[in-house]
Amino acid sequence: MERDEESSGPMMEMCTNGGGEETSNRRPIISGEPLDIEAYASLYKGRTKIMRLLFIASHCGGNQTMQLEALRMAYDEIKKGENTQLFRDVVNRINGRLGDKYKMDSAWCESVDRRAEQKKGRLENELSSYRVMKYVVLFMCCLVCLHRSFLVNHYLDNETNLIKESIRMGHNDFGDFYYACGLLSDAFKNYVRTRDYCTTAKHIIHMCMNAILVSIEMGQFTHVSSYVNKAEQNPETLDPIVAAKLRCASGLAHLELKKYKLAARKFLDVSPELGNSYNEVIAPQDAKVIDNINFRDFLELVPEVRELINDFYSSRYASCLEYLGSLRANLLLDIHLHDHVDTLYDQIRKKALIQYTLPFVSVDLSRMADAFKTSVSGLEKELEALITDNQIQARIDSHNKILYARHADQRNATFQKVLQMGNEFDRDVRSMMLRANLLKHEYHARAGRNH
Amino acid sequence: MNSAESLIKSIQGLSASPGDLSALHGILKKAEDSLRNNWDVQLATLEELDPSIHSLGYLYLLEGLTRGSVSKGKTSGVVLLMARFINRCDAGQIRLASEKFVTLCKRFKDRVLELEDPLRGVAPLVSAVRKVQVAAKCLTALHPDCLQLCLEAKCYKAGFSILSDDILEVDQPRDFYLYCYYGGMICIGLKRFQKASELLYNVVTAPMYQLNAIALEAYKKYILVNLIHSGQVILCLYFTKPYYEVGNRYNDGKNYELEAVVVAHSSDFEKDNNLGLVKQAVASLYKRNILRLTQKYLTLSLQDIANMVQLANAKEAETHVLQMIQDGQIHALINQKDGMVRFLEDPEQYKTSEMIEVMDSVIQRTIGLSKNLIAMDESLSCDPLYLGKVGRERQKFDFGDDFDTVPQKFSM
Numbered sequence: 029m030e031r032d033e034e035s036s037g038p039m040m041e042m043c044t045n046g047g048g049e050e051t052s053n054r055r056p057i058i059s060g061e062p063l064d065i066e067a068y069a070s071l072y073k074g075r076t077k078i079m080r081l082l083f084i085a086s087h088c089g090g091n092q093t094m095q096l097e098a099l100r101m102a103y104d105e106i107k108k109g110e111n112t113q114l115f116r117d118v119v120n121r122i123n124g125r126l127g128d129k130y131k132m133d134s135a136w137c138e139s140v141d142r143r144a145e146q147k148k149g150r151l152e153n154e155l156s157s158y159r160v161m162k163y164v165v166l167f168m169c170c171l172v173c174l175h176r177s178f179l180v181n182h183y184l185d186n187e188t189n190l191i192k193e194s195i196r197m198g199h200n201d202f203g204d205f206y207y208a209c210g211l212l213s214d215a216f217k218n219y220v221r222t223r224d225y226c227t228t229a230k231h232i233i234h235m236c237m238n239a240i241l242v243s244i245e246m247g248q249f250t251h252v253s254s255y256v257n258k259a260e261q262n263p264e265t266l267d268p269i270v271a272a273k274l275r276c277a278s279g280l281a282h283l284e285l286k287k288y289k290l291a292a293r294k295f296l297d298v299s300p301e302l303g304n305s306y307n308e309v310i311a312p313q314d315a316k317v318i319d320n321i322n323f324r325d326f327l328e329l330v331p332e333v334r335e336l337i338n339d340f341y342s343s344r345y346a347s348c349l350e351y352l353g354s355l356r357a358n359l360l361l362d363i364h365l366h367d368h369v370d371t372l373y374d375q376i377r378k379k380a381l382i383q384y385t386l387p388f389v390s391v392d393l394s395r396m397a398d399a400f401k402t403s404v405s406g407l408e409k410e411l412e413a414l415i416t417d418n419q420i421q422a423r424i425d426s427h428n429k430i431l432y433a434r435h436a437d438q439r440n441a442t443f444q445k446v447l448q449m450g451n452e453f454d455r456d457v458r459s460m461m462l463r464a465n466l467l468k469h470e471y472h473a474r475a476g477r478n479h
Numbered sequence: 480m481n482s483a484e485s486l487i488k489s490i491q492g493l494s495a496s497p498g499d500l501s502a503l504h505g506i507l508k509k510a511e512d513s514l515r516n517n518w519d520v521q522l523a524t525l526e527e528l529d530p531s532i533h534s535l536g537y538l539y540l541l542e543g544l545t546r547g548s549v550s551k552g553k554t555s556g557v558v559l560l561m562a563r564f565i566n567r568c569d570a571g572q573i574r575l576a577s578e579k580f581v582t583l584c585k586r587f588k589d590r591v592l593e594l595e596d597p598l599r600g601v602a603p604l605v606s607a608v609r610k611v612q613v614a615a616k617c618l619t620a621l622h623p624d625c626l627q628l629c630l631e632a633k634c635y636k637a638g639f640s641i642l643s644d645d646i647l648e649v650d651q652p653r654d655f656y657l658y659c660y661y662g663g664m665i666c667i668g669l670k671r672f673q674k675a676s677e678l679l680y681n682v683v684t685a686p687m688y689q690l691n692a693i694a695l696e697a698y699k700k701y702i703l704v705n706l707i708h709s710g711q712v713i714l715c716l717y718f719t720k721p722y723y724e725v726g727n728r729y730n731d732g733k734n735y736e737l738e739a740v741v742v743a744h745s746s747d748f749e750k751d752n753n754l755g756l757v758k759q760a761v762a763s764l765y766k767r768n769i770l771r772l773t774q775k776y777l778t779l780s781l782q783d784i785a786n787m788v789q790l791a792n793a794k795e796a797e798t799h800v801l802q803m804i805q806d807g808q809i810h811a812l813i814n815q816k817d818g819m820v821r822f823l824e825d826p827e828q829y830k831t832s833e834m835i836e837v838m839d840s841v842i843q844r845t846i847g848l849s850k851n852l853i854a855m856d857e858s859l860s861c862d863p864l865y866l867g868k869v870g871r872e873r874q875k876f877d878f879g880d881d882f883d884t885v886p887q888k889f890s891m
């Protein structure tokens with residue numbers, strides 16, 4: 029049975045795998061050129077790498093070489109691990125296109141499966157034995173309490189703790205095992221079970237981290253948020269890396285739940301060493317954000333994105349949007365951002381439009397269209413949508429193609445409201461009195477019947 | 480016929496003062512049964528009485544006269560008689576026997592409807608309502624009948640004059656429901672959708688213990704009227720499903736979809752006699768869409784308006800916009816040379832004396848209503864039934880000696 033220190037080894041590795049971010053200073057390649065898969069993949073390790081590669085493969089959109097490249101790398105990765113399910117999946121996808129070397133290696137599959145069975149059996153045995161021991165110990169505790177022997181009690185407490193510890197470890201191992209095999213829900217269940225046996229805060233944190241990892245993989249981000257909260261509430265000071273990972277995880281969770289603003293805030297707090305594929309979400313944020321010093325260091329790592337953001341805030345919207353366009357292709361391949369790319373782009377664009385119109389009393393639509401690289405009619409439609417949503421206070425002069433800012437007249441509005449309120453009061457009071465009358469009548473009628 | 484002659488004499492004699500009238504009333508009640516079966520006598524005796532002076536007596540006699548079924552030929556004559564009486568009778572005397580009068584008028588209405596000439600009955604009934612009403616704010620049993628006749632006769636203005644009174648006291652719920660329902664329909668006929676909406680709202684929200692067919696019909700109309708008037712869609716109950724769909728499509732703002740739904744459910748609407756209203760709702764969608772455009776644009780070409788609102792061409796757009804300007808729903812200028820419409824802000828500056836008068840009247844009205852409300856509250860707290868009920872409930876809470884225990888029952 030492994031003790032704490034040893035077991036933390038594989039646990040930490042899992043952490044890095046799950047978080048998936050390089051802690052070194054390697055610069056990630058996010059640029060306009062087609063993604064260099066090898067470089068991209070080298071950033072990630074373990075399971076995430078496999079998942080990301082598979083994602084790229086399925087979303088390549090017909091780019092054969094890229095797809096094959098991704099699948100090949102996925103295959104290599106999987107062989108290093110023990111996940112036969114994924115392996116079969118990848119082999120199907122490759123479909124014999126990469127040559128003989130990558131055919132279905134059934135012997136390997138079988139051996140892996142057998143090993144897995146054995147390990148499972150072993151772990152189960154261990155766990156059940158711990159449980160039995162636990163009951164024995166509890167029974168003895170009860171006896172001791174009856175006899176009120178304190179020393180013995182103390183000793184038994186220790187024993188109980190040890191037993192608890194063993195059980196916890198057992199569950200943990202189980203969880204790890206399932207994770208390696210790819211059976212995520214079982215892994216999750218086991219991690220959660222360890223909660224009952226956690227005695228120190230560190231254990232709790234470990235448990236939370238594992239739970240978070242598995243949840244992220246499974247895509248259940250509500251769990252992620254709850255576990256993150258749990259971990260944060262822990263009074264012990266957190267190791268900075270762990271803290272950063274926690275924030276990362278919660279950021280991811282929020283992203284999935286479409287709370288972009290919250291996500292961006294969380295990401296900001298993350299120390300600059302961590303992965304920066306998330307910085308695109310900053311764009312919809314406030315201007316003040318950019319002054320954050322941490323963020324600036326962060327940006328050194330990614331010159332293109334920095335360019336982009338600078339452009340945005342100096343109102344060079346055209347070039348900004350160009351960059352966005354070029355990044356788009358690559359962002360689509362990112363497993364987490366995929367679903368949100370469109371929405372984010374939309375929001376960035378809208379924010380740009382709103383910002384553009386803010387300082388003006390009147391804006392010539394054709395010049396604005398040039399700045400945003402669209403046609404005048406398209407621009408008109410976009411502006412119309414924004415006005416309807418009440419995000420721009422203006423009106424369009426369609427004849428001369430000018431946008432006029434419009435400020436509501438407070439005084440008139442007040443008068444209108446007053447009159448309206450008076451009418452409503454009138455109507456409501458009358459209705460109320462009528463109803464009261466009817467009720468009174470009903471009551472009288474009933475009383476009349478009763479007497 | 481001695482009793483008849485003596486009756487006539489007493490009528491003629493005692494119709495002068497209020498004291499005499501009550502005596503007369505007593506006599507008439509006693510004599511009622513004996514007179515019941517004597518048709519010809521009654522007709523003759525009626526000739527001798529003058530409706531405006533001897534109203535009470537006349538009423539009793541006339542009522543006895545018309546009680547039985549009347550053959551077709553005589554109906555017209557009877558109707559004439561009744562109309563004349565109603566027009567001329569004295570309000571004070573009538574109020575002493577208001578139920579009789581109401582019954583009489585109802586019969587009158589039925590006869591008129593039988594004759595299929597509702598217009599004849601409108602004026603008499605309107606005056607009848609005025610006479611029976613004790614105060615301007617009371618609802619009488621005649622109100623719905625009068626309104627019904629007006630509807631049949633399509634004489635909306637007369638009906639509307641009755642509706643302009645604020646009704647605050649109601650005796651019979653059913654009268655009230657009918658009143659509101661018919662009133663709503665009259666207002667729809669006059670295109671006063673605001674008032675129609677209010678009246679229908681009153682029916683729909685009236686407290687009732689079982690679902691009332693009147694309320695249901697009113698509810699359907701209410702949904703449609705609201706769409707026309709303010710474009711709001713009201714939450715709909717299940718059994719008004721076609722209306723619900725209409726409401727939804729209206730909200731989407733697309734005309735052709737709305738029309739498709741209307742066509743699909745047109746049989747339902749016809750059954751409820753609401754097809755005309757539905758068509759009006761469809762027409763109002765265009766207006767609603769144009770209204771939305773004014774929020775966004777300062778100037779817009781007619782062709783663009785036609786495109787955005789899904790009208791056929793610019794000419795139709797122009798007619799719609801013109802109509803709306805005349806109705807006062809939007810403020811705009813049409814430049815025919817360019818084919819552009821320029822939308823203006825509401826020019827009302829709230830600085831003129833007319834506006835001040837309007838505000839003043841609204842304030843006065845509000846004050847009046849508040850007074851009414853307070854008076855109602857006071858009267859209710861003195862109502863023995865109410866106190867009895869409250870007293871019963873109070874005992875449950877057992878406040879101890881703080882409150883005197885209220886007796887369980889007030890002997891009435």
